[in-house]
Amino acid sequence: MKKTYVDVLLALPPDETLHQFLASHGLAEPPAPEPQPDGPPNRDVIEAIKAWGDTAARDRLTAELMASVALGDAAGSQAMFEAAVNDPAVLTGLTFCQSDLHRSFWLYVRHRALFERASDLDFWAHHSAQAQQFNLGVRRRPIGMDAALAGLRQAISAYYQRERQCGEGCVAYLVTRAPASIC
Numbered sequence: 357m358k359k360t361y362v363d364v365l366l367a368l369p370p371d372e373t374l375h376q377f378l379a380s381h382g383l384a385e386p387p388a389p390e391p392q393p394d395g396p397p398n399r400d401v402i403e404a405i406k407a408w409g410d411t412a413a414r415d416r417l418t419a420e421l422m423a424s425v426a427l428g429d430a431a432g433s434q435a436m437f438e439a440a441v442n443d444p445a446v447l448t449g450l451t452f453c454q455s456d457l458h459r460s461f462w463l464y465v466r467h468r469a470l471f472e473r474a475s476d477l478d479f480w481a482h483h484s485a486q487a488q489q490f491n492l493g494v495r496r497r498p499i500g501m502d503a504a505l506a507g508l509r510q511a512i513s514a515y516y517q518r519e520r521q522c523g524e525g526c527v528a529y530l531v532t533r534a535p536a537s538i539c
Contacts, residue, residue, distance in 0.1 A: 361405075361418040364425050365398045367457050374401070377424075377465045381417040383408065424464035427471070428457035432478050436463055439474035446470060 359367075368374055383404060408414045427436055433456040440446040446467055453459040464471045498504075516522050 359422075359425075361421050362402055364421055364457070364461075365402050365405075366396050367455065368398065368461055369454055369458060370397050370401070373462050373465050374398070377421070377461075378417075381420070382410075382413055383417065424471075425457050425460045427460040427463070427474055427478055428455075430456060431481060432456060432474070433459055435474040435478035435481065436460065436470075438477055439470045440467075443467075443470070 378401065405414060405417065426432065436450060436459055437447065440450060440463070446463070449462060449466065450459050453462050460471075463474065
């Protein structure tokens, strides 16, 4: 079952991160992040979003809210911890989160660059089986500039179009597996 933004808000704790997220999107006077003992959590936030007059801003907020919980599963959680392995403060913050969904949201709001890194790791984990990998025997450090990567992508795409009649586009990643083995 696909979650809606209401489902996401009901699953998130009413904390300062949620308040910061709502305020950053221009929700005028977002409700205070306080638990509501007489109803579901964030009920006031949901009502404020539904009553928000600026439809375009509301759509942006809900779309970004849904994007922020893209890593809200076990595989995403593993990717988040892998992305944050070099930052003890972020690792501590992730462990204090209540669920995988909360971890994803917290990392998205507080550390966007690490969230993007974790998203890349999660994508790679899910799609690496579809990738074709070749060991070319090259023992030099690759050139990581944008122009060089664009040339690599173009050359790979041209090869697949010419030799296999496929490959309209190409996504090429340079992955350094063992930095010590590069001469």
